[in-house]
Amino acid sequence: MKADPKGVxxxxxxxxxxxSCSEGAIAAGCRFVAGYPITPSTEVVERIASRFPYVGGMxxxxxxxxxxxxxxxxxxxxGKKAMTVTSGPGFSLMMEHIGLxxxxxxPCVFVDVQRAGPSTGLPTQPAQGDMMQARWGSHGDxxxxxxxxxxxQECFDLTIKAFNLSEQYRVPVMFMMDECVGHMTERVVIPPxxxxxxxxxxxxxxxxxxxxxxxxxxxxxxxxxxxxDGYNIHVTGLTHDERGYPSMTVPTQEKLIPxxxxxxxxxxxKIVEYVEDQVDGAEVVVVTFGITSRTSIPAIEQARKEGxxxxxxxxxxxxxxxxxxxxxxASRVRAFVVPELNLGQMVLEVERCVAGKARVELVGHPGxxxxxxxxxxxxxxxxxxx
Amino acid sequence: xxxxxxxxxxxxxxxxxESFLRMERMPHIWCPGCGxxxxxxxxxxxxxxxxxxxxxxxxxxGIGCTGRVAGYINxxxxxxxxxxxxxxxxxxxxxxxxxxxxxxxxxxxxxxIGGNHFIHAARRNVDMTVILINNFTYxxxxxxxxxxxxxxxxASTTPYGNYEQSFNLPYxxxxxxxxxxxxxxxxxxxxxxxxxxxxxxxxGFSFVEVLAPCPTLYSRRNKIGDGLDQMIYYKDNxxxxxxxxxxxxxxxxxxxxxxxxxxxxxxxxxxxxxxEFYQQKLGEDYIPYKG
Amino acid sequence: MATTxxxxxxxxxxxxxxxxxxxxxxxxxxxxxxFCPTEALKFSEQYNAKGYHPPVLVSQELCNGCNxxxxxxxxxxxxxxxxxxxKQ
Numbered sequence: 001m002k003a004d005p006k007g008v009x010x011x012x013x014x015x016x017x018x019x020s021c022s023e024g025a026i027a028a029g030c031r032f033v034a035g036y037p038i039t040p041s042t043e044v045v046e047r048i049a050s051r052f053p054y055v056g057g058m059x060x061x062x063x064x065x066x067x068x069x070x071x072x073x074x075x076x077x078x079g080k081k082a083m084t085v086t087s088g089p090g091f092s093l094m095m096e097h098i099g100l101x102x103x104x105x106x107p108c109v110f111v112d113v114q115r116a117g118p119s120t121g122l123p124t125q126p127a128q129g130d131m132m133q134a135r136w137g138s139h140g141d142x143x144x145x146x147x148x149x150x151x152x153q154e155c156f157d158l159t160i161k162a163f164n165l166s167e168q169y170r171v172p173v174m175f176m177m178d179e180c181v182g183h184m185t186e187r188v189v190i191p192p193x194x195x196x197x198x199x200x201x202x203x204x205x206x207x208x209x210x211x212x213x214x215x216x217x218x219x220x221x222x223x224x225x226x227x228x229d230g231y232n233i234h235v236t237g238l239t240h241d242e243r244g245y246p247s248m249t250v251p252t253q254e255k256l257i258p259x260x261x262x263x264x265x266x267x268x269x270k271i272v273e274y275v276e277d278q279v280d281g282a283e284v285v286v287v288t289f290g291i292t293s294r295t296s297i298p299a300i301e302q303a304r305k306e307g308x309x310x311x312x313x314x315x316x317x318x319x320x321x322x323x324x325x326x327x328x329x330a331s332r333v334r335a336f337v338v339p340e341l342n343l344g345q346m347v348l349e350v351e352r353c354v355a356g357k358a359r360v361e362l363v364g365h366p367g368x369x370x371x372x373x374x375x376x377x378x379x380x381x382x383x384x385x386x
Numbered sequence: 387x388x389x390x391x392x393x394x395x396x397x398x399x400x401x402x403x404e405s406f407l408r409m410e411r412m413p414h415i416w417c418p419g420c421g422x423x424x425x426x427x428x429x430x431x432x433x434x435x436x437x438x439x440x441x442x443x444x445x446x447x448g449i450g451c452t453g454r455v456a457g458y459i460n461x462x463x464x465x466x467x468x469x470x471x472x473x474x475x476x477x478x479x480x481x482x483x484x485x486x487x488x489x490x491x492x493x494x495x496x497x498x499i500g501g502n503h504f505i506h507a508a509r510r511n512v513d514m515t516v517i518l519i520n521n522f523t524y525x526x527x528x529x530x531x532x533x534x535x536x537x538x539x540x541a542s543t544t545p546y547g548n549y550e551q552s553f554n555l556p557y558x559x560x561x562x563x564x565x566x567x568x569x570x571x572x573x574x575x576x577x578x579x580x581x582x583x584x585x586x587x588x589x590g591f592s593f594v595e596v597l598a599p600c601p602t603l604y605s606r607r608n609k610i611g612d613g614l615d616q617m618i619y620y621k622d623n624x625x626x627x628x629x630x631x632x633x634x635x636x637x638x639x640x641x642x643x644x645x646x647x648x649x650x651x652x653x654x655x656x657x658x659x660x661x662e663f664y665q666q667k668l669g670e671d672y673i674p675y676k677g
Numbered sequence: 678m679a680t681t682x683x684x685x686x687x688x689x690x691x692x693x694x695x696x697x698x699x700x701x702x703x704x705x706x707x708x709x710x711x712f713c714p715t716e717a718l719k720f721s722e723q724y725n726a727k728g729y730h731p732p733v734l735v736s737q738e739l740c741n742g743c744n745x746x747x748x749x750x751x752x753x754x755x756x757x758x759x760x761x762x763x764k765q
Contacts, residue, residue, distance in 0.1 A: 032477065032480070032481055034473075034477060053664050053668055053672055053675075054668075054671060054672070056673055056675060057675075058480050058481070058675055058677075060476070060480060060656075062473060062476075062506075063473075063502050063503060063506040064502060066470065066473070067470070067473035067476075067502070067503055067506075068473075070466060070467065070470045070473045070474045070477070071473045071474065071476050071477035071480075072477055073466075073474060073477065074446070074464075074473070074474040074475060074476060074477025074478035074479075074481065075477035075478065075480065075481035076477075076481075077464065077478055077481075078477065078478045078479070078480075078481025078482040078485065078677070079481055079482055079677075080481040080482075082477070082481075096467055097467065097470070100466065100467050226482075227444045227462040227464075227478060227482065227485055228441060228442050228444070228462065228482055228484060228485050229441075230441040231462070232460050232461055232462060232463075233462050233463070234408070234456070234457060234462075234463045234464075234465070235463070235464045235465065236456075236457060236464075236465035237465065237466065237467060238465065245408070245411060245457070246457055246465070398695065398697055398758065399758050401697065401747065401753065401756040403747070403753055403756070404753065407753065412702065412753065413702060413752065414752070416751060416752075417704075418704035418705055418706050418729070419704070419706040419707075419708075419751070420751055421751060422751065423750070423751025423752055423753065424708070424748070424749055424750070424751045426751075426753075427747065427748045427749070427750065427751075427753070428748060431748065572749075572751075573712070573749075575745065575748035575749055576745075576748070579748065612706075613706050613708070613751075614706055614707045614708060614711055617708055617711065617712070617749075618711065621712070
């Protein structure tokens, strides 16, 4: 399915990442946004608020992030594509509802424009400290998808992808921006609507009597209906059977929860996305995501100039993590260097997959600013020497 | 002649309440003498005579004993997180304004953890009916003190009695802008049915508080008998005072209970206000939002 | 098993109303008995499977079919209706 041309501002624009994310959402068919102001994400909802009246959308500024993160889920069951937007403190408040969306298989998008934490931290300064929270933040086991854009252009493109993935797998998708990407202004090219691929919601269309809301047919993802369609659906955050009815038994738990995990795990090869640059034959691979991918480039180029064989693997989809690729590389490279604007989160995943077969070096930073490329260069140099 | 008129039919009519329930889920979880099931009867009868297209009716609950209502109602129903039924309902209603959205939940859920959402939905006048079952306690977790527990009443977390002032919910709802506010008890089944029917017919944020016995965790702990004793208490100590100033009707421990319809007024709903405002501001460029 | 079925109250002298009591759903709260406007109900001496005494009619002729019991019953175990003329 192609995008609705009504919402698509085809052309070349000079946009910051936040605004570009808003345009991506509109192009993706999102017509319900609930949010609460928080730096540095507020520009996303501000643009939504000014654009929605012209594209038939509903924006509501809720009383807090908790309300926002569940209002969007009401809207999804009412038939809309929906997202909410926040930053660290708000993201923390939303955790329970990420779990609800995972449990009830409600497709929706959570945008987190990361700032330095913990707590109120540095509200106007960048960080990447919410990466593990995006994966594990809600209690219990569930699968999740998270994306990490590194430019305003990607804020557009990947927001559409976030919506598409959420519909395809009926899962909440975390859109992990950061303050730098959110406030960075660059050229953003918005293609014509007929070149934007949209994954529509998979609605059940068979006989009403046969419908079981949480029955799957092989692909681990059940078909949806919406309120008002006459199915008398019941949706609950309690452990539920295929009818959607609470069934608080071990067998039901053993059937439902692994499916919620496996629908992402088993489809990971299809979901995973990364960009590689000179990884084949590299002795050192720098693993980056979001803004660190850009601060790493001068360091990588300098190292290459000096003759070091340095590859760059940039995560576009952060969760699920590209386990297979990292494992494969681990037996061939000397070291992985992982710069991130936190004191060690995604590096744990790299270490897990490398499993001792190569060195793994964190270039950590608690946030507030971006890395000095020199710091990354120094670690690359040290790692290349072995 | 009279004899013939009252001849018993061979086939008895079915209990209409059952068509509104997921009977395969019975028996329900509520204790003997709990009043929640009683309110569900009234709700079902109100729906039955409301003239609403039942396919377009959704029930949203939070967590707790009353939070289980959504699971028993045979309509589109959503059992959400603790305290968040109202913001979920807000999203549902605004996504599809054709839906009639009813929030059915308890006092702890809607006015403690969900208090913020309650006041804002009333302020915005989001078009929904909120049926709040007030049993003065958190039943499901074992009878802890709630924002509705009357002064001096005992709860598991106020073992020597409650010293916090409780909410006067009709006053709260009215202050925040609800367009319909009523209070009844589980004893007043006919009045309650009528009130719910009126609330359903009302455009905007309508609110019905229903006092209901929690024999297991409120009445027994407070030595005021069982469910039936509470119902008799409601019967003997309620005063119907329609139009009462909501300021004057707080609830006290085993005090007089003022019931009735207190507020019934008109105010633009959130959606109507938005559409009207944008039409004025943006003119023809604005296409009124219809979902 | 007969007790688990919905069954009509035993016919005594015909009244205006009738009742259906689903004995096994009853939890014995007594709301229907206490608030029946014609005092047509009393606790049965029998127990249901859960160990509660369900209501029984004192006398069929006392029931006016008002269904207050049906509205009050928290367990959807009883309801009343007004008898209509039998179809010829």
